[in-house]
Amino acid sequence: MQPVFADFSTTPAQLSNAVVTHHRCGIAPSHLALGSGGHIKVDFTAEGRKEDEEAVVTVTVLGPSAPMDVLLNGKALAERLAIPADEGHGDPRDIVLSAPGDLLVAGTNLLEIRSPEGSDTLLLLRAVTVAPAHGQEEARHAVAARTAHRSVVAFGAEVRAPGTTVWQPAPRLLLHVDLGESALPSHLSWRTADGAEAAIGLRADMTGFLGHRRAADGTVTEYRGSLTDRWAYPEGTAGARLHRFSTESGQDSTWSPAGELRLLLDDGGAPLERVSWTDRRGTTVSIALSGASSAGTPAAPQPGGELRDITRTVEDVEASDEFAEWGEVAENLLGKSHNKWLAHEDTAELTFTFARPAAVAVYRLTSANDCPDRDPRDWELQGSHDGSHWTTLDTRTGESFRSRHETKEYPVASPMSFARYRLSIDGNNGSDMTQLSRTQFLAADAPASGPTHGAADFTGYRTVLGGDPVGYRGTTVPGPWSDAPGQQPSQGAGEALQQLLAGDLGETARGLDEAARLIGKLASYLKNS
Incomplete structure (x- = not known):
């Protein structure tokens, strides 16, 4: 017979040769929680089994956990089976039960796991497997491979x-x-x-x-x-921040x-x-x-590298103050128009959050349309990874703009990679307001010739069990590797699926006949819900 897996350690559950329904059951990220009188029913097939072939039912629980009843096709394999205490560690434990061959039938079978009425604790289920007695090791390897697949x-x-x-x-x-x-x-x-x-x-x-x-x-x-x-x-x-290396x-x-x-x-x-x-x-x-640069170790641009405008990768900008009533907000700083940002204060902070960490080599500031006394004069550009700890990258004092909408460029002496940048304006030219029209951030690309032959993006070693260490190195595989969002479960079934456990059935149907059977059962559950 084909092994049965119902793995509740992830959402959606991973199901193979199984359809699962539930009652009085809470779905947690790593398990199912059955309250008093709750149960799950695992519907599976036992095609191709040998006559009177014994099976093994393994129920994986988290402790401390309530007692449970286990029934196969209406016959009890265990009644009020007590789950031994594990001193509160909550590690998964396997409860292994023998299922006599005469309890299984060719075709559809039903395994039920129940939390008895009156139980004052939850029954925490992690996984359920049903496998031929001679195929337990194969089943364990299959579960391990399935777990590793969700990596x-x-x-x-x-x-x-x-x-x-x-x-x-x-x-x-x-x-x-x-x-x-x-x-x-x-x-x-x-x-x-x-x-x-x-x-x-x-x-x-x-x-x-x-x-x-x-x-x-x-x-x-x-x-x-x-x-x-x-x-x-x-x-x-x-x-x-996904890396792929050859x-x-x-x-x-x-x-x-x-x-x-x-x-x-x-x-x-x-x-x-x-x-x-x-x-x-x-x-x-x-x-x-x-490619990493530690604190205090600059990621300096390579000689011959070109500057690349990375302003478009800023996904959020926040200001200590802004004139929202007139639309003079911090978001205007990222555009090419002559709109501006205006703050009702002579000192101000602007925080820019990038979609991914970047080493800013040069930044540009553009003055606004009026009132030169509102122009920034003294400031610091700072970088941070977490928004709490900041590193000062550039300090300017006594700066001035000669005209309106003038853009001035400021190099960063020792660029380092950060996810957040903060322009901390300590003073302007005398006004009680501060303004700017635009900010831009530029990073240094590597020279067009690329790295020297044989250079690696990581270096290290690798040792297999029982072996000697060998050198290990890798070069980056270029490409946008993080552009494949996860599939979202369909919401079309609405409330009709409330008693049918949402599961990944991708490995359930091994052939057309099995697929047709499962589709029929799912349709039946939906119709009767």
Whole structure:
């Protein structure tokens, strides 16, 4: 018989050879929660099985959890089965039950898992599998492969100062590491361009992590996270800092192709500078990205590089004040018209957020249409990754514009890559208002000849389990790799689907007959809802 999988560790659930309905059931990102009297029903087929072939039912639960009843085609496999306490850790546990061959029928079968009436705790279901007794190992490998396929993972993160009891929210952690081997990471450490560092251990089922981190200012905290979203690549990567590298491995001067590496690790801070990880197969990798620039290490433009206007990549601009009544707002600074921004103050701040981190090499300011005493005179241009810690990149005092709508250009001596830039105006030419007509930001492109032959965008090493370390290097695969948004579930069925568990049925139907059967069952559920 074909193994049955109903994996509730992601939304939508991953289903194979199964249609699932539910009652009194809450759908969480990593499990189903059954209240008192709640149940799920797993509808599956057992075609091609041998006569009286025994099957194994595995129910994966999170603890502490309520007792449960398990029925196959109306016959009890377990009644009020108590879930042993696990000291509150909440790690997934497998409850394995034998299903005698005479309980299975050729064709449609129904597995029910119930939370008994009167239960005062929730039954937390992580996954359900039904497989032939002789095929359990194959089923486990299939589940592992399915899990590895959903390799883009988002965690809600928290930090806690050592010696304290209260966890504080932290930016989410978005993760995707793929060497082309369908092996998820088990341990991960990284450093970002501002000097911040972190190291984490990940749960085997990727539902959470625990570790520590050191912020750019040196503050050390505990660090933990729990699964919030999970996707199959490229879903979940839209707008993210995804790297794709063509890699080589070797020793000394002998190098050979080693496939593609996809790397996405975004903790809400600065871009990656280096990262190390060990995956579930025991492969260890450590790389340093040559394009990253740490705090205090300028990402200076290369000689011969051209300047490129990146103002269009600014996705948001905020001002400490603006004259909204007359439409003289900060957004006007990004346009080419002679509209302007006006603030009712002699000092002001403008914060520009880019779609992705950029190293500004030159910025331009254009004076407005009137009142020269409103022109900025003294200011600082600052950069930040998180909007809290700022680095001063350029300071100007005693500046003046000779005419209206004049554009002046200011080079940045030591460009560094930041996601946010702030123009902090400390004074103007005497007015109680401050104004500008336009701001522009330019970055330095590499020389047209490109990097020298053999240069790599990362360098490091790689070690397989039981082997010796070998060199590992990669060059960037050019292209817009984050332009494939995740598919959104259709809303056309509306309330009719409220009792039918939303699931990814992409691997459910193995043939036309099976597809027709499933479509018929789904239609029946919709009709009777």
